[in-house]
Amino acid sequence: MMKHATGKIRIYAQPAFLICVLVLAAGGAGMSMTMKRLGVVLEKEPLPLRKSLDLLDEADLGPYRVVPPKLKIENKDVLKALGTDDYIQWVLEDSEEPAGSPVKRCLLFITYYRFADRVPHVPEECWTGGGYQKLPSQHITLEIDDNVSFQAKIPAKYIVFGPKRASHWLDRVRIPNVYFFKVNGQYAGSREQARIALNKNLFGRSSYFCKVELVFNRSAAVPGKEAVIRASEKLLAVILPILEREHWPKWQK
8 A cells, every 4th residue: 555655656756747737837827827918807806786686676566566574595504505695585476467376476586696706506406405306497588578668588497396206295396487697788598608608708807697586386386387488578577677777787898
């Protein structure tokens, strides 16, 4: 055992190995200096919201109302893992939907990241970590129109979760989820697209991204895909113009 360890040490101490290490280190440092000379900003500055998400005016959400209480994350470890304290987690009720509608209520979960060096916490990781499994998923396009001034076709992901362990009581549990990102002034429909958008901003001093997530798990009845998409488009036609107008940074390319 000692001979084997000694042999390894001798290999690492050989001039050829040490030269390779030094060349790689120098190359990395040289690359970093070159990128800085070209104007590439390696360490971004924080880019705060224009107005905190907590200050989003409920009076502007008609026909939706916030169902109290507004959910807050009390567990410090969970909040640390989330990676931000700029978030809202509200249950919204659509007053125009009839009682018993599977899309009458939904959970709106918005998280904002002023340090955009990574894209954590997509629902696939959160829900599977909580004991659920991923069922059907699909990339979709949400067509948003507030009939005033905001129109957009937004790439998003539709995904359904269910319990890993089926039972008589749980075999019908299904949790539809829709989410997407706003990254440096543009929309992205997946974590991969969000990362690509962040990586394009080589010369900017700041970057940001925001995840918008809708969860339809507030009814005993499970809404179908088309109902979820229609409900998402209706709600986002209310919430996105507010975020664009009052909360998200004004992005300049």
